[in-house]
Amino acid sequence: xxxxxxxxIAVFLDLLGFGMxxxxxxxxxxxxxxxxxxxxxxxxxxxxxxFVVQTLVSPRWGEASDRIGRKPVVVICSxxxxxxxxxxGFSVNLPLAFxxxxxxxxxxxxxxxxxxxxxxxxxxxxxxxxxxxxSAALSAGLIIGPILGGQLAKRGHxxxxxxxxxxxxxxxxxxxxxxxxxxLVLFLALPNVPPKEARQPGAKRMVFDVALLKDVPAVRxxxxxxxxxxxxxxxxxxxxxxxxxxLFGYDEDAFGFIFGYESLLGVVIxxxxxxxLARKFGDRRLLVVAYLAQGLGLALNPxxxxxxxxxxxxxxxxxxxxxFAFGTGxxxxxxxxxxxxxxxxxxxxxxxxxxxxxxxxGFVLGPILGGALFDVHxxxxxxxxGLVCVGAALVVSRWSEAKPxxxxxx
Numbered sequence: 323x324x325x326x327x328x329x330x331i332a333v334f335l336d337l338l339g340f341g342m343x344x345x346x347x348x349x350x351x352x353x354x355x356x357x358x359x360x361x362x363x364x365x366x367x368x369x370x371x372x373f374v375v376q377t378l379v380s381p382r383w384g385e386a387s388d389r390i391g392r393k394p395v396v397v398i399c400s401x402x403x404x405x406x407x408x409x410x411g412f413s414v415n416l417p418l419a420f421x422x423x424x425x426x427x428x429x430x431x432x433x434x435x436x437x438x439x440x441x442x443x444x445x446x447x448x449x450x451x452x453x454x455x456x457s458a459a460l461s462a463g464l465i466i467g468p469i470l471g472g473q474l475a476k477r478g479h480x481x482x483x484x485x486x487x488x489x490x491x492x493x494x495x496x497x498x499x500x501x502x503x504x505x506l507v508l509f510l511a512l513p514n515v516p517p518k519e520a521r522q523p524g525a526k527r528m529v530f531d532v533a534l535l536k537d538v539p540a541v542r543x544x545x546x547x548x549x550x551x552x553x554x555x556x557x558x559x560x561x562x563x564x565x566x567x568x569l570f571g572y573d574e575d576a577f578g579f580i581f582g583y584e585s586l587l588g589v590v591i592x593x594x595x596x597x598x599l600a601r602k603f604g605d606r607r608l609l610v611v612a613y614l615a616q617g618l619g620l621a622l623n624p625x626x627x628x629x630x631x632x633x634x635x636x637x638x639x640x641x642x643x644x645x646f647a648f649g650t651g652x653x654x655x656x657x658x659x660x661x662x663x664x665x666x667x668x669x670x671x672x673x674x675x676x677x678x679x680x681x682x683x684g685f686v687l688g689p690i691l692g693g694a695l696f697d698v699h700x701x702x703x704x705x706x707x708g709l710v711c712v713g714a715a716l717v718v719s720r721w722s723e724a725k726p727x728x729x730x731x732x
Contacts, residue, residue, distance in 0.1 A: 325443065326452050328511035329436045330459040332400055332504035336432060337460050339407050339497025341467020341585075345578040346475040347410075348563040350490040354416050362561075362693030368419050369560050369689040375427025377682040383431035384438075392439040393512045395431070397505055402429030404501035411494020422494075433460065442515075458593075464585040471497070472578020489574060534676060540664035541673065543717070544657055547609075548680035550714050551653045554616060556688025557707040558646065561696045562623070568700055569627040570635050580639060584647040591651035599652065600659070609656045610715045616649025617711030624701035649711070 351368050355361040387395040406425030413419040433456075440452045471493045478492025535542050562580075566572040599608055619642045626638035658677060665673045692703035 323511040325512050326440060328507050330455055332508045333433055333436055333456055334459040334463045335500040335504035336400060336403055337463025338467040339501040341464050342471025342493040342497040343407060343410055345468050345471035345574045346489050346493050351419055354419060360697045362697035363690060366560055366690035366693030368423055370686045371420055372423040372427040373682045373685040375424050376430040379428055380431045387435050388517060391515055391517050392435055393514055396435040397508045399429040399432035400505035400508055403432060404498045404505060407494050407501055408498035411491045461589045465582050468578040468581035472575035475574035534669060538665055541661055544661040545676050545680050547714055548657045548677055549684045550710055552681045552684025553688045554620060554707040554711055555650055556685045557692035557703045560689030560692045561703050564696060565700050580643050584643050587647040588651040591648060592655055596655055605656050605660050606721055608652060610719050612649045612652035613711045613715035615645045617708040619646030619649060620704045621708030623704050
């Protein structure tokens with residue numbers, strides 16, 4: 323089997339498992355919180371723990387892959403990810419739930435190492451094509467995983483022929499088996515390639531290297547905008563299942579279809595429409611529209627309850643999801659494109675690290691704050707995230723287009 327095919331299969335299986343667990347984790351953690359204790363911050367902390375661990379260990383995995391080779395690291399990370407899912411399936415208390423997410427964070431570097439392996443093996447257009455195929459496999463997992471996970475979470479006992487008694491166990495065990503199969507494919511199919519001499523095993527990396535923020539001022543507002551985009555997404559992902567369950571009694575299967583739909587729409591936008599939209603409207607105007615759509619989509623979600631006397635709630639939720647998915651699908655690559663224009667070609671790697679840091683910050687703060695606000699009022703996380711996105715649109719509307727190594731005028 324070709325290495326790139328093996329990586330695609332493994333990434334698909336791992337993201338399939340991840341997508342399955344996403345559909346169940348909010349209600350499952352809520353069921354483990356002691357009565358009388360606020361559930362929102364606990365759910366947020368459990369979700370955020372994955373990204374805290376990922377942020378701390380991913381640079382170390384990168385160093386290890388430079389030193390001992392890509393294959394051992396990508397296999398170990400895939401096994402750790404699978405173990406995290408299996409532990410989740412048997413998480414009958416909060417410590418086990420935290421442990422499952424910590425394992426997931428420890429193994430979350432598998433996709434980045436897979437990308438590095440393809441970058442080692444291919445050059446030029448072949449590299450771009452290989453990375454594109456890996457991205458497609460990742461997206462397919464995020465589309466199919468939530469739909470399958472929603473069904474397993476609701477009908478796991480029947481779908482597993484009585485072997486797995488509840489939804490959390492079903493999604494955890496099936497997701498863990500899928501991810502472990504991916505690790506086995508990697509172990510059997512990937513060649514043992516020694517590290518290249520050009521890599522420097524003794525080099526040390528900071529968790530966040532912020533020198534670029536000082537050297538290229540244009541990057542500062544762009545990194546802030548990236549953190550805002552991820553923060554808004556994390557607010558939604560950390561509370562959406564609880565929202566539709568509280569307002570309408572919808573459960574994991576409805577969440578799975580909506581989340582899968584958002585992932586599919588994001589793939590279509592980023593894979594087909596984003597280039598045409600950028601050429602027609604320009605990055606800055608496109609980013610303004612994206613943030614407005616994202617903010618409107620977020621704020622519209624709670625109104626599905628208010629409007630249900632006139633409109634079927636699922637219809638309102640799908641309209642909100644369409645707006646949000648469009649905004650997110652446009653904002654993230656547009657920010658990356660603007661930032662790339664502002665940074666010299668020899669520092670693009672530093673830029674990628676900062677964008678990853680912004681993602682981590684958003685996914686740490688978003689679930690915790692969103693969960694706490696949800697306990698006060700279910701609509702508040704959506705109103706706050708919507709206002710933040712509208713504020714970001716207003717700020718972006720005052721920018722001039724970024725120039726390489728220039729500054730953004732605000």
